Amino acid sequence: MQQPCYHCGNDCVKSPILFDEKNFCCHGCQTVYEIFSTNNLSSYYDLQSSPGAIPQEIEGKYDYLDHPDIIKKLIEFNAGNIQVVNLYIPHMHCSSCIWILENLNQLQSAIKTSQVNFPKKTVRITFKTDTVSLKEVVKLLSAIGYEPYISLNDYSKGKKKVDRSLIYKLGVAGFAFGNVMFLSFPEYFEVSDFWLEKYKYLFRGLTFAFSLPVVFYAAQEYFISAYKGVRSKILNIDVPIALGISVLFLRSTYEVLTNTGSGFFDSLTGLVFFLLLGKFFQQKTYSFLSFERDYKSYFPIAVTKISKIEGGVEEENIQVYKIKKGDRLLIRNAELLPVDSILISGNGQIDYSFVTGESETVAKNSGDQLFAGGKQLAGAIEVEAIKSVEQSYLTQLWSNAVFSKDREQGFVGLINTISKHFTWAVLSIAVVATSYWLMVDSSLAINVLTSVLIIACPCALALATPFALGNMLRIFGKQKFYLKNANVIEKIARIDTLIFDKTGTITTNKKASIAYEGMPLSNEEASLLKNTLRSSNHPLSRALYDFLAEQDIQTLDDFQEITGKGMHAIKANKSIAVGSAKFVGNETETETLATAVHVKTGNHYKGKYVFHNQYRKGVKELFQQLKKGFHLMILSGDNQGEKKYLQQLLPLGTDMLFHQKPEDKLNYIHTLQKEGRKVMMVGDGLNDAGALAQSEVGISIAENVNVFSPACDAILEAGQFQQIGAFIQAAKQTVGIIKSSIVLSFIYNVIGLYFAVTGQLSPIIAAILMPLSSITVLVFVTVLTNLKGRKLFKKL
Amino acid sequence: MSVMYVLLAISVTVAVLFFVIFIFSVKSGQYDDVYTPSVRMLFEDELVKDEDLKKEKNQKQILTKDKQS
Numbered sequence: 001m002q003q004p005c006y007h008c009g010n011d012c013v014k015s016p017i018l019f020d021e022k023n024f025c026c027h028g029c030q031t032v033y034e035i036f037s038t039n040n041l042s043s044y045y046d047l048q049s050s051p052g053a054i055p056q057e058i059e060g061k062y063d064y065l066d067h068p069d070i071i072k073k074l075i076e077f078n079a080g081n082i083q084v085v086n087l088y089i090p091h092m093h094c095s096s097c098i099w100i101l102e103n104l105n106q107l108q109s110a111i112k113t114s115q116v117n118f119p120k121k122t123v124r125i126t127f128k129t130d131t132v133s134l135k136e137v138v139k140l141l142s143a144i145g146y147e148p149y150i151s152l153n154d155y156s157k158g159k160k161k162v163d164r165s166l167i168y169k170l171g172v173a174g175f176a177f178g179n180v181m182f183l184s185f186p187e188y189f190e191v192s193d194f195w196l197e198k199y200k201y202l203f204r205g206l207t208f209a210f211s212l213p214v215v216f217y218a219a220q221e222y223f224i225s226a227y228k229g230v231r232s233k234i235l236n237i238d239v240p241i242a243l244g245i246s247v248l249f250l251r252s253t254y255e256v257l258t259n260t261g262s263g264f265f266d267s268l269t270g271l272v273f274f275l276l277l278g279k280f281f282q283q284k285t286y287s288f289l290s291f292e293r294d295y296k297s298y299f300p301i302a303v304t305k306i307s308k309i310e311g312g313v314e315e316e317n318i319q320v321y322k323i324k325k326g327d328r329l330l331i332r333n334a335e336l337l338p339v340d341s342i343l344i345s346g347n348g349q350i351d352y353s354f355v356t357g358e359s360e361t362v363a364k365n366s367g368d369q370l371f372a373g374g375k376q377l378a379g380a381i382e383v384e385a386i387k388s389v390e391q392s393y394l395t396q397l398w399s400n401a402v403f404s405k406d407r408e409q410g411f412v413g414l415i416n417t418i419s420k421h422f423t424w425a426v427l428s429i430a431v432v433a434t435s436y437w438l439m440v441d442s443s444l445a446i447n448v449l450t451s452v453l454i455i456a457c458p459c460a461l462a463l464a465t466p467f468a469l470g471n472m473l474r475i476f477g478k479q480k481f482y483l484k485n486a487n488v489i490e491k492i493a494r495i496d497t498l499i500f501d502k503t504g505t506i507t508t509n510k511k512a513s514i515a516y517e518g519m520p521l522s523n524e525e526a527s528l529l530k531n532t533l534r535s536s537n538h539p540l541s542r543a544l545y546d547f548l549a550e551q552d553i554q555t556l557d558d559f560q561e562i563t564g565k566g567m568h569a570i571k572a573n574k575s576i577a578v579g580s581a582k583f584v585g586n587e588t589e590t591e592t593l594a595t596a597v598h599v600k601t602g603n604h605y606k607g608k609y610v611f612h613n614q615y616r617k618g619v620k621e622l623f624q625q626l627k628k629g630f631h632l633m634i635l636s637g638d639n640q641g642e643k644k645y646l647q648q649l650l651p652l653g654t655d656m657l658f659h660q661k662p663e664d665k666l667n668y669i670h671t672l673q674k675e676g677r678k679v680m681m682v683g684d685g686l687n688d689a690g691a692l693a694q695s696e697v698g699i700s701i702a703e704n705v706n707v708f709s710p711a712c713d714a715i716l717e718a719g720q721f722q723q724i725g726a727f728i729q730a731a732k733q734t735v736g737i738i739k740s741s742i743v744l745s746f747i748y749n750v751i752g753l754y755f756a757v758t759g760q761l762s763p764i765i766a767a768i769l770m771p772l773s774s775i776t777v778l779v780f781v782t783v784l785t786n787l788k789g790r791k792l793f794k795k796l
Numbered sequence: 797m798s799v800m801y802v803l804l805a806i807s808v809t810v811a812v813l814f815f816v817i818f819i820f821s822v823k824s825g826q827y828d829d830v831y832t833p834s835v836r837m838l839f840e841d842e843l844v845k846d847e848d849l850k851k852e853k854n855q856k857q858i859l860t861k862d863k864q865s
Contacts, residue, residue: 095835095838098832098835098836099839102836116832116836117828117832118832118835119829119831120829164822164823164828167822167827171815171818171819171822172815175811175815175818179808179811199800202804206804206808
């Protein structure tokens with residue numbers, strides 16, 4: 001029977017703790033519940049059921065927060081006895097979280113206020129330093145299951161300034177648009193009332209005044225971008241826009257000053273407003289995600305340095321950057337190694353899956369070299385640094401030129417490709433029409449020239465892309481596929497090669513499927529095995545322990561674990577050996593690459609438990625689906641142990657390369673690109689960081705989107721892995737929609753050009769045609785993308 | 797002076813006033829997070845009152861005693 005934990009909602013499989021008539025899966029959850037209920041905060045569980053997280057063990061982890069230098073960098077404001085800190089809380093996910101985090105003062109009276117920014121998953125805490133320190137605040141948060149995530153990144157970044165200029169510009173343009181529209185309304189009807197004649201100068205003067213901030217402030221970016229484009233000899237979409245805006249403004253100003261007409265200020269302000277609206281819509285960002293992470297986001301801020309002093313040892317927290325060659329460091333359980341180092345003492349059990357993609361942990365003995373980025377999994381160890389942080393093997397990857405390159409540079413979107421031809425076409429029409437009118441009626445020539453440039457201003461064209469892409473971006477976001485920006489959709493649509501990493505990408509990190517091969521074990525032996533495994537902390541032992549059937553807990557007569565090899569145990573004169581093939585004395589075992597745990601009881605070899613990687617659901621179907629249109633590849637840092645199995649699983653023609661170092665992956669993709677291929681890389685760990693940066697589109701798979709993901713173009717939640725095909729299809733269709741909307745906007749342009757070339761363009765026609773074309777294109781694009789999105793993702 | 801000028805002056809003043817308010821609201825950071833306030837405004841004083849708490853505490857003590865015995 002399922003018994004969800006009252007606090008965290010996990011299934012209390014083993015033995016639920018009954019407390020206060022509620023089930024808890026562990027003591028951690030129960031403690032959090034107790035804290036809340038004794039502090040008047042039990043409504044936490046009423047707002048949302050089981051909103052909590054199991055509090056993690058943090059003993060000693062935040063000791064570095066005592067360091068004044070570190071505190072100074074982390075806090076935002078410090079005056080007298082008040083400090084303000086902004087902390088990122090990955091677990092924040094529901095209204096209960098907001099409520100509890102904003103009621104922190106109930107738990108600690110020295111906290112004055114706490115304010116949550118939910119989209120960013122941060123909480124800003126103001127506290128009094130005379131009674132509570134930053135470390136205690138962090139400890140309090142961790143104790144209630146909201147452990148903040150503090151990394152080297154927080155440390156090195158400066159105080160970020162929020163860019164609100166687009167909102168200001170949108171406000172200015174919207175304000176001016178509304179007022180200008182309202183002031184030019186009387187003139188639309190061309191009535192020659194006495195009062196209109198009398199006041200029209202005032203009205204025109206006012207519209208002119210309102211349009212000034214629009215042209216010189218709100219539309220600024222278009223002029224800058226157009227100028228940059230022309231200077232680098234690229235006719236981007238902003239060139240005709242800037243041209244249109246300036247001609248509109250100059251002609252209108254001229255008309256008003258010479259009293260020859262009312263000008264086009266309404267069209268002008270409307271145009272800028274719609275364009276900015278498109279920009280605003282496209283600007284949707286997932287502020288709680290970071291797409292720019294490098295190793296700094298993974299590394300801790302500080303480590304414990306051990307220095308020998310007279311009469312003992314002294315532990316001291318030092319900043320990671322201050323680690324020097326030869327420093328002795330203490331790495332606790334589940335901590336990351338910040339530098340390449342040599343193991344001095346302790347039981348080294350390093351998980352390199354993040355760095356190399358190797359799924360198995362590596363046992364290390366004293367004297368072995370350890371690489372930065374590995375995670376220690378078996379208790380505390382002492383190491384000696386042999387390099388500084390920047391010079392370590394892993395961090396050197398970031399000195400590759402790929403990481404300093406601007407990803408957006410060199411990418412020419414569909415619209416800018418079209419706009420090149422478009423601009424030339426408009427300019428030649430303008431020249432032809434003007435020279436025709438110069439011969440026929442030269443008084444109209446200037447009128448025609450300006451009209452052509454005004455009407456050809458590609459407002460609808462410029463709006464189609466941001467709205468189509470922005471809308472698709474939102475649809476993807478709902479499917480838990482988070483893109484860095486809207487351009488990524490266009491890039492996805494051009495892909496022809498897909499490369500997958502193996503470990504953590506097409507396999508899950510969590511579960512391995514375990515199979516037993518060999519002679520069956522008796523009940524007694526099975527019980528002994530389970531009890532032996534219980535005493536070991538090795539990850540394979542833990543996994544196997546969870547896999548085996550429940551047994552009574554017994555005390556072993558003797559237990560011995562030999563690091564990196566296996567363990568011996570004796571119970572009631574029965575002995576058991578569990579571990580590697582060599583360890584149990586199975587000489588017949590040939591070199592196999594699959595991970596296995598061998599078992600020997602007494603003097604008889606019994607068999608082995610083989611660990612297979614657990615592949616994600618739908619891997620086979622996805623590859624079958626993608627086989628048709630794309631070149632598929634597996635680039636893995638792992639060994640070839642799974643090659644045979646993969647060949648069965650995946651369709652023919654899927655290339656596989658193993659033992660790929662991070663640089664190899666990067667270089668391989670680079671070679672493919674030289675052959676003219678457009679590569680999409682799907683990866684997960686730091687070892688893929690180079691490949692993700694080098695590829696056209698780098699997608700990072702994350703089990704938990706809030707925590708770890710290397711720099712990439714898009715983050716995909718692991719559960720949505722089998723949807724990759726659908727996402728690519730949706731991206732292609734989006735580009736198709738943009739193309740058809742371009743045709744639509746051309747039709748409007750042709751109609752408008754007819755009025756312009758024949759010299760009939762009046763302000764009222766411009767005022768109708770421009771918003772009309774913009775709005776139809778906008779509606780067309782939005783409706784179609786929504787339809788496509790619904791069709792593709794309705795299965796879910 | 798014509799009433800038209802007065803009316804226009806008033807309408808423009810009101811419009812500019814709202815515009816200035818908008819600018820200030822952006823400046824003060826109201827547009828930085830447009831989601832959380834929508835949740836926050838629904839919270840009332842949800843703290844459990846002291847009397848209930850005492851009851852709960854008593855209950856808990858009984859329960860823990862049960863466990864120990």
